[in-house]
Amino acid sequence: MGTWRLGEGSKEKYQQEVATLRYGLNQGITLIDTAEMYGQGAAESLVGEAIQPFVRTNLTIVSKFYPWHANAQKLRTSLAASLKRLQTDYLDLYLLHWRQDTNLAEIVKNLENLKQEGLIHQWGVSNFDVADIKELLNIPDGNQCFANEDLYNLGSRGVETSLLELQRQQKIRFIAYSPFGSENSRYLEIKPQLRQMARKKGITVHSLLLAWVLQQGVYCIPKASSIKHLAENLTALDVSFSDDELSQLNMLYPRPINKVSLDMI
Numbered sequence: 001m002g003t004w005r006l007g008e009g010s011k012e013k014y015q016q017e018v019a020t021l022r023y024g025l026n027q028g029i030t031l032i033d034t035a036e037m038y039g040q041g042a043a044e045s046l047v048g049e050a051i052q053p054f055v056r057t058n059l060t061i062v063s064k065f066y067p068w069h070a071n072a073q074k075l076r077t078s079l080a081a082s083l084k085r086l087q088t089d090y091l092d093l094y095l096l097h098w099r100q101d102t103n104l105a106e107i108v109k110n111l112e113n114l115k116q117e118g119l120i121h122q123w124g125v126s127n128f129d130v131a132d133i134k135e136l137l138n139i140p141d142g143n144q145c146f147a148n149e150d151l152y153n154l155g156s157r158g159v160e161t162s163l164l165e166l167q168r169q170q171k172i173r174f175i176a177y178s179p180f181g182s183e184n185s186r187y188l189e190i191k192p193q194l195r196q197m198a199r200k201k202g203i204t205v206h207s208l209l210l211a212w213v214l215q216q217g218v219y220c221i222p223k224a225s226s227i228k229h230l231a232e233n234l235t236a237l238d239v240s241f242s243d244d245e246l247s248q249l250n251m252l253y254p255r256p257i258n259k260v261s262l263d264m265i
């Protein structure tokens with residue numbers, strides 16, 4: 001479950017969002033993605049409250065730090081604040097939110113230290129493209145990178161040209177964000193033929209979009225702030241596509257032939 005923009009509304013909305021995350025956890029979803037950036041800590045605090053009734057070791061909590069918090073001292077301060085808001089004493093996965101002008105060798109060393117101390121179980125990156133991953137793999141312990149989190153949906157398929165394959169080879173998990181093109185599908189055009197296909201299959205457009213991402217064999221972190229939306233998204237787990245439907249989707253939303261620059265929000 002994604003959490004961007006959670007915890008930023010009214011008191012009623014906050015309660016609804018806590019209930020939504022708890023509903024998801026009760027339905028067997030185990031991974032929650034958050035970041036120190038989201039609502040300047042508000043999303044992490046909300047997650048911290050939502051997970052209280054659950055057994056911590058059954059959950060996978062992912063958070064992210066700003067690139068400008070990557071030096072040894074600031075990273076410790078950032079992590080401590082995230083852990084406090086999340087009411088936990090470790091993160092399952094800690095990600096560099098985006099590359100910016102960071103010194104990867106220094107970051108890896110700092111993250112490996114936090115891992116040795118048990119404060120994080122794994123570390124990874126986000127918004128990394130092929131060149132960044134290759135650079136990472138060339139520095140000491142860079143191959144310890146557990147995951148890269150990038151934008152990936154039916155309308156944004158650039159990662160298919162080479163990044164997905166590189167990550168598979170290197171056993172770096174791929175976490176797909178914004179499967180619906182983010183809020184109001186701002187970054188994904190919902191074409192009439194897509195609506196038609198969903199109607200024919202007896203599913204919603206959101207269910208179709210999510211099922212398509214999941215069928216690529218990657219992790220995915222859709223965000224929903226109501227039980228209604230989350231319940232609808234869970235139906236994606238039962239959706240499959242015929243070869244004919246996949247060809248139609250490939251025609252409607254073709255994957256780029258040549259490498260394109262990475263889309264990000």
Ligand SMILES: NC(=O)c1ccc[n+]([C@@H]2O[C@H](COP(=O)([O-])OP(=O)(O)OC[C@H]3O[C@@H](n4cnc5c(N)ncnc54)[C@H](OP(=O)(O)O)[C@@H]3O)[C@@H](O)[C@H]2O)c1
Pocket residue numbers: 001002003004005033034097126127149150176177178179180181182183184185206207221222223224225226228229230232233265
């Ligand atoms: N690493 C990064 O740089 C990065 C960047 C962006 C996002 N992320 C992560 O990825 C997560 C997902 O991405 P996202 O939040 O950008 O966008 P998203 O998951 O593609 O879309 C979220 C939007 O879809 C709506 N929605 C969800 N289920 C729906 C349904 N069944 N019917 C109708 N609308 C539905 C949500 O509305 P409601 O809220 O009203 O349910 C929300 O407006 C984020 O929350 C965040 O954790 C990471």
